[in-house]
Amino acid sequence: MSLKVLVVEDDREIRSLLLASLSVEGFEVQTAVTVGEAEALLRHALPDLVLLDLGLPDGDGIELVRTIRKRHALPILVVSARHQEAEKIRLLDAGADDYLTKPFGVAELLARMRVALRHRGTALAPAVTTHELDGLRIDLEARQVVRDGEPLHLTPTEFKLLARLVRSAGRVVTHRQLLADVWGPEFTEHTHYLRLYMGQLRAKIERAPAEPRHLLTDTGVGYRLAVD
Ligand code: CA
16 A cells, blocks of 8 residues: 655645655655645545645645644654754754755655654554664664674763664754753753763764764754664
């Protein structure tokens, strides 16, 4: 059975491009041009993933993110021409899974969709507890981090921070989300903690800490653990 994607986009060219490229990949694609149309379609049947543009004729896509998130865990990927950091943070904190800034390539879109589906699409799938890429191996249950065959020694806080990123591997996690989950909800403004601990983690994990391969910075937004 093919996966259903709802594309909410008012730009006709981008809509047809998405429809064509996703159909070729075997997705069943539904399209909506407005927030109202999208809401009507969502009431009728739930897709497996929503691809959402922000500037829509009858409202802002972020409202749709909030509406969907109140009721459903389905993955929401925002596709937007806007690229202000504050906007991205607002979206992710409202419950969007990830965002892509226009223009983007189809290969990148598909990769982000796969990550979002893996995290949300199957609610009953076991949680992610291991991660492996390019000589780095992380096993959360065994509390083991190995680089090029050598076990690394992380402090409890470093491990907690890394574990949070492993659970969302491939997706950006905002500063606020990291601070709340690792240090606690009263620490969401303490971004200097993050800078400090991320520096320590990179020094241990990365072969070249100044050019991170694993712990990627999404400038002004958050951090992302690389998956490819
Ligand atoms: Ca638009």
